[in-house]
Amino acid sequence: MSPRRIDPVLRARFWEHFRELRDQxxxxxxxxxxxxxxxxxxxxxxxxxxxxxxxxxxxxIRRKAMGGEVIMVSGPDLHSNAMTVIRRVEGxxxxxxxxxxxxxxxxxxxxxxxxxxxxxxxxxxxxVEEISEQHPSFDDVFxxxxxxxxVQSHR
Numbered sequence: 001m002s003p004r005r006i007d008p009v010l011r012a013r014f015w016e017h018f019r020e021l022r023d024q025x026x027x028x029x030x031x032x033x034x035x036x037x038x039x040x041x042x043x044x045x046x047x048x049x050x051x052x053x054x055x056x057x058x059x060x061i062r063r064k065a066m067g068g069e070v071i072m073v074s075g076p077d078l079h080s081n082a083m084t085v086i087r088r089v090e091g092x093x094x095x096x097x098x099x100x101x102x103x104x105x106x107x108x109x110x111x112x113x114x115x116x117x118x119x120x121x122x123x124x125x126x127x128v129e130e131i132s133e134q135h136p137s138f139d140d141v142f143x144x145x146x147x148x149x150x151v152q153s154h155r
Contacts, residue, residue: 015040035142046145053145062136065144068093069110070134073117074102077127085124089116101129 006014015037018028022042030041038044039058046053046061054064063069073086078101086095086105091113098104107113110133121128136144 036138038142039138046142048146058138061145062138062141065141065148066106066136068106068108069113070136071105071107071110071114071117071131072098072102072134073105073121073128073131075127075129076101078103079126081124082121082126085120085126086117089113089120091116 018030018040021028030037032038038046038061041058043056044058044061045055054061056064073082075082083095083097083103086092086103091107091109092105093108094106096104105113105117114131114133117131118128
């Protein structure tokens with residue numbers, strides 16, 4: 001017999017009720033195959049093959065999986081010099097190509113890094129179309145955790 005699916009309206013009611021119980025001081029432990037639901041929780045524990053992978057608030061899990069906060073830099077004329085400039089910016093932990101016209105930047109604090117990135121790229125005469133902070137979905141976070149052996153060794 002296949003498992004029954006719960007429609008989105010009923011699922012939203014469950015989560016509303018869970019929040020009410022939490023607000024009354026109750027502790028609720030939830031297990032789910034719907035990874036995105038983990039974002040509704042106050043704390044998350046991620047397991048793989050029964051082994052601890054990560055735990056913390058959803059935002060702490062996101063930062064752990066991604067290596068920091070994610071910033072996307074895009075423009076039609078990005079070249080290797082742009083990568084060099086970006087990697088020298090204080091607060092940038094990693095930078096990698098994410099397509100021909102986009103660089104994914106991992107920073108400790110995106111809010112303070114973005115203005116410095118803009119200024120550094122402007123000073124280097126590198127035209128940028130857009131610089132934006134990204135909030136990866138919890139599906140993306142979960143996949144990264146399952147694939148990243150270095151995150152799994154952090155216990």
